[in-house]
Amino acid sequence: MARNIVEKILAEHIVSGVAKAGSEVTIKIDQTLTQDATGTMTYLQLEALKPTKLATELSISYVDHNTTQIGFENFDDHKYLQSIARIYSIYFSRAGNGICHQVHLERFGAPGKTLLGSDSHTPTGGGLGMFAVGAGGLDIAVAMARGNFTFTYPSVTRVLLKGKLEPWCAAKDVILKLLQIMTTRGNVGTVIEYGGPGVKSLSVPERATITNMGAELGVTTSVFPSDKNTQAFLSAQGRGHQYTPIEADTESQYEKTIEIDLAAIEPLVAMPHSPGNVARVADITGLVTDQVVIGSCTNSSYRDLMIAARMVEQQALHPEVSFVVAPGSRQVLRMIADNGGLSALIGAGARLAENACGFCIGNSMAPGSDSVSIRTSNRNFPGRSGTKSARLYLTSVETAVASAIKGELYDPRRLAMDYPEINQPAHFQIDDSMIIPPAKEISAIEIFRGPNIGQPPENDPLPERIEGSVTIKVGDKITTDHIMPAGDKLKYRSNIPRYAEFVFLPLDEKFSERAMKNKNKGVANIIVAGLSYGQGSSREHAALCPMYLGVKAVIAKSFERIHIANLINAGILPLTFHHENDYELLDQGDEVVMGNLPETLKGAKELYLFNRTKNIKINLKYKLSHQDIQLILAGGKLNYLRE
Numbered sequence: 001m002a003r004n005i006v007e008k009i010l011a012e013h014i015v016s017g018v019a020k021a022g023s024e025v026t027i028k029i030d031q032t033l034t035q036d037a038t039g040t041m042t043y044l045q046l047e048a049l050k051p052t053k054l055a056t057e058l059s060i061s062y063v064d065h066n067t068t069q070i071g072f073e074n075f076d077d078h079k080y081l082q083s084i085a086r087i088y089s090i091y092f093s094r095a096g097n098g099i100c101h102q103v104h105l106e107r108f109g110a111p112g113k114t115l116l117g118s119d120s121h122t123p124t125g126g127g128l129g130m131f132a133v134g135a136g137g138l139d140i141a142v143a144m145a146r147g148n149f150t151f152t153y154p155s156v157t158r159v160l161l162k163g164k165l166e167p168w169c170a171a172k173d174v175i176l177k178l179l180q181i182m183t184t185r186g187n188v189g190t191v192i193e194y195g196g197p198g199v200k201s202l203s204v205p206e207r208a209t210i211t212n213m214g215a216e217l218g219v220t221t222s223v224f225p226s227d228k229n230t231q232a233f234l235s236a237q238g239r240g241h242q243y244t245p246i247e248a249d250t251e252s253q254y255e256k257t258i259e260i261d262l263a264a265i266e267p268l269v270a271m272p273h274s275p276g277n278v279a280r281v282a283d284i285t286g287l288v289t290d291q292v293v294i295g296s297c298t299n300s301s302y303r304d305l306m307i308a309a310r311m312v313e314q315q316a317l318h319p320e321v322s323f324v325v326a327p328g329s330r331q332v333l334r335m336i337a338d339n340g341g342l343s344a345l346i347g348a349g350a351r352l353a354e355n356a357c358g359f360c361i362g363n364s365m366a367p368g369s370d371s372v373s374i375r376t377s378n379r380n381f382p383g384r385s386g387t388k389s390a391r392l393y394l395t396s397v398e399t400a401v402a403s404a405i406k407g408e409l410y411d412p413r414r415l416a417m418d419y420p421e422i423n424q425p426a427h428f429q430i431d432d433s434m435i436i437p438p439a440k441e442i443s444a445i446e447i448f449r450g451p452n453i454g455q456p457p458e459n460d461p462l463p464e465r466i467e468g469s470v471t472i473k474v475g476d477k478i479t480t481d482h483i484m485p486a487g488d489k490l491k492y493r494s495n496i497p498r499y500a501e502f503v504f505l506p507l508d509e510k511f512s513e514r515a516m517k518n519k520n521k522g523v524a525n526i527i528v529a530g531l532s533y534g535q536g537s538s539r540e541h542a543a544l545c546p547m548y549l550g551v552k553a554v555i556a557k558s559f560e561r562i563h564i565a566n567l568i569n570a571g572i573l574p575l576t577f578h579h580e581n582d583y584e585l586l587d588q589g590d591e592v593v594m595g596n597l598p599e600t601l602k603g604a605k606e607l608y609l610f611n612r613t614k615n616i617k618i619n620l621k622y623k624l625s626h627q628d629i630q631l632i633l634a635g636g637k638l639n640y641l642r643e
Ligand code: MIC
Pocket: 037, 038, 065, 118, 119, 120, 121, 134, 361, 379, 486, 536, 537, 538, 539
């Protein structure tokens, strides 16, 4: 039978379950990656699982998110990560080596492999023909300890690419186009598979820009075929032997097909405050910009930075724009340092930021009050930049640099400038000296634990009855940046009690205090939310910190994939309304009760909540597998696995 790429890769990895869209399957995980901000909690949980040896082919711990090292916390955390990596035979990519997704693409990703990463942009690896999925830290710890991952077998949407991009129109515009078509919600359980004659015109880094920002669609992952371009990229990285071709059989079946003519793609922009709020750059005039930032795991490849360099060589930057460049990796930085690209950027007045996440997670380069920042990153959620009143516009490198030259959002096709053709180098500069390989022999090593390193929080088994209060009611599309802000709070990621003080900070400064008071009185906290609750990142802290504060259930109109898995892992009940309008029947401060819980869940019976304040019964639903129910009854996955 004809098979598509997703079916081919998954068939090679399936351990149990039926390969049918919507059913629960367990697959073998070949590789895992973590980054520092989610990594400390991942490894604390790995320690709790007490594995004797790793079950994956390759696991790597990157330090890239919080490298500011303001205060002792970061450095201590990085030392903890390094000592743990040694004990468990994990590769360790040191601070300064680059952003996990960029480095993984360069040095470790391989077609046909499965990759599970504690970061939502792990699907970047799909650009190399990997099945690469983002998940919460505990799921990565389990994959390292047991070698597998359980998720919902996806339905596959084919994106059929035709033609070739015109000059000044970029891979970033392709994914923005798809975001315009598919939006940021309603795509849970889907995988995007790219195909068609247009694929061959895109290099691996361009494909990776597209699969990277597929995360913003809310899909499980995105994948490209593995072809001659994949082979050329791997060979140029000195890894030609890891190439295997993968393509869909003709006659493959798809849930649906979306056609995109690359030749018709125009420069696009995601406007504040959602990556799905897409418009044509040509339609927006007079948007004066204060800051332009090139970088992030979406657009910081050698090609991206060389386009920027060749553009600023031809025309000067606008004197009022602060222009920041953050290369994706040390490889990229060295290559542009050696070929003169860096000199061109610095000569033009670029501010060079560390090759790390930095600005993208809001821990530096916060824009000024009410200002406009044009960035090549993937998320423009309110407040994510570190400035609440700033407006973030997401574009390609071409559009961002054109805007830095003109001082306003500017269509690069209008520049009187030659389009820089950047060819992929025949050999990338290979130097893995900042990656510490697993030790051959493990001698007695002490795990380094600074005062910032806490313990994974504990939860109790699900009680028979939840008596609680609606501690907060929020609207649609609440992101994990709303629930658990990053930026300058990032350094508390390893310390749940401290980090929990900031839950819902951008929405309600008093939430944490209120929740803690309830918890101390024995009152359960309930969160009520609208559509697509938990969009964005994989940070399990958005579940662990509420759990620590005594949140027992989240009742939403709908949930996003990674976040709902994190809630279940933390032992928090994710419930939806039987009728969406019933959202109106709950308000902040309402006293509510849910009884007979374990029995109802075990019998997969309908659940209801009684709103005592309003004296009404509200019917609720849940979509939980048998396994999910076991986890929730046990008070979370860690309790369950320990049992
Ligand atoms: C993000 O882009 O939001 C992050 C920061 O990379 C997160 C991970 C985190 O919160 O540490 C993600 O995308 O999963």
